[in-house]
Amino acid sequence: MPFSKCYLFQNLSASQIERIEAISRKKKIKKGQWLYREDDEAEQFYQVKEGAIELLTLVDETIEIPIAMIRPKIGCFGIGALIPPYRHSLSARSARDSTLLVFKHVDLQNLMRDDPDLGCIMMTNMAEKLRDRLKETRHELKIHFMNLVRSATF
């Protein structure tokens, strides 16, 4: 089942996966096209079937910081669609011609309302992913900090 690869859908039952599969639809996007920009309303969650999507943040209008490259095996992005106030905290652009599975925010919310067990599992998966990203980002900050200490010391 392709959904099992996406961290959000781990630990769900076969019937829960079926219901999630039923609300998805396919979308194709050309290389270089933007899916959304930082602070846009987050109406959809995405899974990469083919191609690659880059997540990035802008320092200013000319400097981009790459955050992650989302590939078919790793899977999914657009978590703003699941967390209040439902806005994207990064920008997403297609790095290649890509095929996505799209899950509407409103459909996911309805599934979670009708089956709170499914909601609890998905939000636990989400918290786990965010905690991991936070640890990675703190580790990067530590490296900057150590470099600063070293350059001040020597």
Next chain:
Amino acid sequence: MPFSKCYLFQNLSASQIERIEAISRKKKIKKGQWLYREDDEAEQFYQVKEGAIELLTLVDETIEIPIAMIRPKIGCFGIGALIPPYRHSLSARSARDSTLLVFKHVDLQNLMRDDPDLGCIMMTNMAEKLRDRLKETRHELKIHFMNLVRSATF
């Protein structure tokens, strides 16, 4: 109700709050004592009633990076007790003589299993908090990045 201040317990019903209150117990801790260290097994989630708890990470055995000071009004910490694999990703030390409310991991898990709606709400609150911390940490990284660009340019 004191629980309403903790982000984890937002949006719960009065009866859900009562069940959470019923599993809590009080604990006193002296200034300077460690509650847990990074990578320890996370058996408990905490809410600060009085005093202050500092969360920090170690660069090495001599250098600490402060992450947050948890005070009674902001409230709670120890999220490792709610997210697999149930380990602390920071260290916690009492900055003053403090009084805490303690929630055992196993009791919270039982509440969430018996009432998945409560679990879904708490894990959504958790994801929201982690997303906010991730945004703040990325913002700090952006500042380091801009400083590096500036020092390389001028």
